[in-house]
Amino acid sequence: MRHRKAHVKLNRTREHRKALFRNMVTDLLEKGRIETTVAKAKALRPVAERMITLARKNNLHAQKTAFSFITRKPVVRKLFEQIAPSFKDRPGGYTRIIRTHTRLGDAVEMAIIELVGTELATPAPGADKSGKPAKPGKKEKLQKPAKPGKPEKKDKAAKSKD
Secondary structure, three states, X not given: OOOOOOOOOOOOOHHHHHHHHHHHHHHHXXXXXXXXXXXXXXXXXXXXXXXXXXXXXXXXXXXXXXXXXXXXXXXXXXXXXXXXXXXOOOOOOOEEEEEEEEOOOOOOEEEEEEEOOOOOOOOOOOOOOOOOOOOOOOOOOOXXXXXXXXXXXXXHHHHHHO
């Protein structure tokens, strides 16, 4: 039974877990989206949404509380000036978790956690126009550029006509 077990421990000490969430929230607010494991994304979601709700209040106490948790000052400034006003009319649900693939090394399910409905939530690199991530394992064939000192090879058909 899970009575009175409110948080997932993620096999970390309390201090390590707090440092992990501080860094992940800072990166999420700075970049708009990050890729992590599903378990970490689910544990990160309430922490990130609490920071955005705090920033929506926009008073001195909220700013000091955000400065005590988020590790970089420009990110706090961005949170209060850009992110919080864009969520002013939204009652909650500021983040979205998208499951992407299974990591090859240890078969852990990976996910993207991103901010919803802002210009920060841009498609991931390598994603198609719909925003879905590219499937792993499919690589595009890269053509090697011709070396400047060597002449290009002609087709056999072109040589036979000469």
